[in-house]
Amino acid sequence: MILMTNPNALAPLGEQPVILQVNGQSHTLVAPANAILLDVLRDRLHLYGTKKGCDHGQCGACTVLVNGEAINSCLSLAVQHEGDSITTIEGLAEGDRLHPVQEAFWEHDAFQCGYCTPGQIMSAVALLNDPNIAADDASVREAMSGNICRCGAYKNILAAVQSARTKMGRDV
Secondary structure: OOEEEOOOOOOOOOOEEEEEEEEEEEEEEEEOOOOOOHHHHHHHHOOOOOOOOOOOOOOOEEEEEEEEEEHHHHHHHHHOOOEEEEOOHHHOOOOOEEHHHHHHHHOOOOOOOOOOOOHHHHHHHHHHOOOOOOOOHHHHHHHHOOOOOOOOOOOOOOOOHHHHHHOOOOOO
């Protein structure tokens, strides 16, 4: 997989050009048709915040937002996302100003080792932006159930999500 400067150039055999919109920037590259989004983000675009965990869509460490929806980037082919808006953990902050969910995770000590934190935060952002997910603790736990924290910081993660809800004016 290589970055392309000329999108009209011929792609190497077995690869195809793809234009990805990641964190508000357009990236034109050539990728094998079977390259997963997680690997393209990490290995080609050098966005290391999205973590490789289980490679089976069971841990949530690789969660990113695609058109505002949380997805497991380890289960998604990069070429499927041409034209989609992809947001990684690196794209949440506005300059030096953290996203309210990032602030809440910091304030509530909602991490220990930190490996799952980017995926947890991305899932929290998606659930807080989804009007169909109720604000009660049980609904938040259910919505976050695809994200595993091996350190067991769940109590603090829940507190952070609910705090961010208030900061973002999403109280119900």
